[in-house]
Amino acid sequence: MDIKQLRAFLAIADTGSITRASETLHLAQPALSRQLRMLEEDLGTPLFERTPRGMELTDAGSRLIERARRALREIDGARTEIVVASPGAVRxxxxxxxxxxxxxxxxxxxxxxxxxxxxxxxxxxxxxxxxxxxxxxxxxxxxxxxxxxxxxxxxxxxxxxxVEQLCLVGGPRSEDLGKAPIGLQCLVTLPLILPVFYRGLRLILDHASEARGIKLNVVAETNDTRVQKAMAEQGLGFAVLPMGSVASAVDSGSLKATPIAGEELQxxxxxxxxxxxxxxxxxxxxxxxxxxxxxxxxxxxxxxxxxxxxxx
Missing domain, CATH: 3.40.190.10 (Periplasmic binding protein-like II)
Incomplete structure (x- = not known):
């Protein structure tokens, strides 16, 4: 197993085609196929299956791919650091x-x-x-x-x-959202747009609400903070986010935010x-x-x- 074989393997995996991989690497198809064959012979197992949709990874290929990426990142990083551009430079x-x-x-x-x-x-x-x-x-x-x-x-x-204090975030027409901190109890009646289950901010809110016997009214979930802010801005609900992530929008007037009191809401x-x-x-x-x-x-x-x- 060598660097050329790993680069050939990754190029085929990324493109799904020996033809496109050869174009990416500027390497003739027979030479690319030979690199793949040598790698498969070395490992003693096929890494791809040829299908009408192209080259698809076998189970062995799927297990190899992330290790191959990691190995090449380490090698490329070492090469970059070893080549000296100027004395004392961090490269x-x-x-x-x-x-x-x-x-x-x-x-x-x-x-x-x-x-x-x-x-x-x-x-x-x-x-x-x-x-x-x-x-x-x-x-x-x-x-x-x-x-x-x-x-x-x-x-x-x-x-x-x-550490950051969490805030209740709403659209520009939201009432009663100012600088005075509010309690978690105030969130009970509000439609909330929160991260999906088992994510950082969601875990903080779930643990705090369960400890107080509060059931939150979750109307939408997303794994993208930008989507939360966009939906809150349109008045579709309220998000719970750190002030730093919405400060510019609050300054521009497109969002309003109020801190939520309590150390557990940090x-x-x-x-x-x-x-x-x-x-x-x-x-x-x-x-x-x-x-x-x-x-x-x-x-x-x-x-x-x-x-x-x-x-x-």
Missing amino acids: GTVDLGLLTSQSELIAAPLVAALRASHPELMLRIYTGYSDRLREWLENGEVGLAMLTDYKTSSQLDMQPLF RRTGLAVSMMRRNSLAVRAVANELTALTQAMIQDGRWPGATWLGRS
Whole structure:
């Protein structure tokens, strides 16, 4: 098994066709087929089935694909770091996981800061819910991630960053939504647009409402924060989100928001890196820049509703 064989395998898996894979890799079809055949002979099992729809992965191919991607990412990362561009420069590609709601605040300032401090470093940003980010981190698909409502783990090095108070969010015509905090009981009669079950913010709300014997009126569920905000803006219901994720919309008048009182209605965020792999200089550089930038944004008021918990 070698790099050429893995690249051939992934190209065929991604395109579903030897013809399209050969065009992608700029490699003749017979040579590409030979690379695949050598890999299958080495592993002792077919990796694809030829069907009318194209090349489809076998069970063995499905088990190999993520490991192959991970291996090539490690090799490409090592090659980037080893090639010296200028003395003392931090180089490489870092995969960072961010919550969709937080990425709208932190992604652009982070890229700008890294361009200034480490111009030869490439940042790739992936967004999702906290449980998916944790899965990507543990699988090695990202090098570090900002996780919310995290649990301790022997596999992850977790550093607390900040805590955010949750808010009730409604459209511009919503009445009685101001700056005064409200209690969870006030949500009982409202139509709520919430994340799907077993997701970070939904778990916080479910645990708090169950502890108080309250049944929430959920009229819609979505796995996209942007959809929650759009539906709330149109008056279809109310969302529960951190103030930081809706601050710009509140400032523009397209949404209204009111804090929900109670420590149990807070979301904690930490920065996690894997303890199961050697973290490169590039990963550490991104972690340091992200931590410093987040602290500065909170202290300067650019992250509304957040309180710094990390090291000063």
